[in-house]
Amino acid sequence: MEQSHLEQIVQQAITTSVLLDDYYVSEQEVIYTSLYGDHIERFRLKANQQSYILKRLPADQEPYRELWVYKHIMPLLPEHYPKLIAYAANDWNDDLSGYNNAAQQYKRYTSSWIVLEDVGEIQHIHQEQTLIEMIDQIAIYHSSDTSSIPNMPTEGQKPSITVLQQQLLSQWDDFYTLIQDRVQQGNTHTDWISLISELKQDIQQREWIQSTVLCHGDLHAGNYGLTPTGRLIILDWEHCHLNIPFWDLYHVIDLSHPLFPRAMDMNLRIRLLSRYWEQQVNPVQSKSDMIKQYSVFAIIFSSWMLLLIERDLQLEQPIWSHAQLYVQQAEVWEHLEQCILLWQSYR
Structure with a gap:
């Protein structure tokens, strides 16, 4: 499935309330809950039977930190990170103001999210x-x-x-x-x-x-x-x-x-x-x-x-x-x- 088509389907699968739509999703599970109560979920798309990770952007912190890094820093680095599949962010400005003005122009972006590649269960074995x-x-x-x-x-x-x-x-x-x-x-x-x-x-x-x-x-x-x-x-x-x-x-x-x-x-x-x-x-x-x-x-x-x-x-x-x-x-x-x-x- 081409990236642009995949991104479009993922956008459809996530509602404006950042919930997964059962019409597009066959499985879903919470795999982690942050200290701020934000759920990170694994879900499977019906369209290609592949699983992905939904991460809601925190509403009580600078909302675009991770998205900004994915768009501007990750291209400089080796791919030892989950790939960005799709995202939604209110008033996102790709000239970096989405990151730097977040503290001054504080809002609660409750409908912002990113979807990442599912790399599977990670083993934290520190050998x-x-x-x-x-x-x-x-x-x-x-x-x-x-x-x-x-x-x-x-x-x-x-x-x-x-x-x-x-x-x-x-x-x-x-x-x-x-x-x-x-x-x-x-x-x-x-x-x-x-x-x-x-x-x-x-x-x-x-x-x-x-x-x-x-x-x-x-x-x-x-x-x-x-x-x-x-x-x-x-x-x-x-x-x-x-x-x-x-x-x-x-x-x-x-x-x-x-x-x-x-x-x-x-x-x-x-x-x-x-x-x-x-x-x-x-x-x-x-x-x-x-x-x-x-x-x-x-x-x-x-x-x-x-x-x-x-x-x-x-x-x-x-x-x-x-x-x-x-x-x-x-x-x-x-x-x-x-x-x-x-x-x-x-x-």
Whole structure:
């Protein structure tokens, strides 16, 4: 079936209320519900008996982020993502104003959606080979030329590392209390007492002056994996933006997620960082300097995450359950202490 004809049928199969029309659709199932209550559904078209993914564009966020990225960024990248099949968006303006004016001209686009290729059930198995493939893809993204794309986003859904750094330093007493509790409980092999003063000084003095690159922005462990055919697939590009390279590297190597726990060790972390460095055409710093800077970046981000998790644990009904948060907290501590050892090795 030609793409234009397929797009036309998909448009007919989705009502103005963004519901699937049984006249055109033979099967449908909710495969994921976001934290904002938006359903992502798999459906099968009667016309060709192929399945697709319907994703409603959030009504309470910038509505055109993902669509804008699909139309302007994805053509620059290898096809490790579900293809865009069809879309509907109120007042979409292809000159990028649909993305950049969303915050200033806030509306609730309740009838906006995209339909994507169905790549099958994704396995989030974070073995070494998958992580190596991810590092290779990150290196490609980071070398992409976005100079011809005006108004490239410079912010994602999380604060920048400079803001995280400032917030961590402003809450240092709270962070130090967490460290003291961990030491008293005997849950650490890190000599925090002898390190904490020098660590704080390094964090205070650290400046992030690297050039910005094209980042996916949200490469947590649930946003990539392998299809049933073994194809690497990378999802959810709506937070794509310009940032320093460590942003994507940290998300793939050390960021925790309540639903997708994973293990990391010192040797694998160094191998992944080394592989990234080796793919740089003209490295602006030595490999050891890059790894040292990464360790400080990761320490700041993970420490900030611990404070965030601690606040969530004080809530009666946080977004994630307390059991999930405790699992995530343990992973963050483990990764943080590994990065402390990395920092010690390269300082």
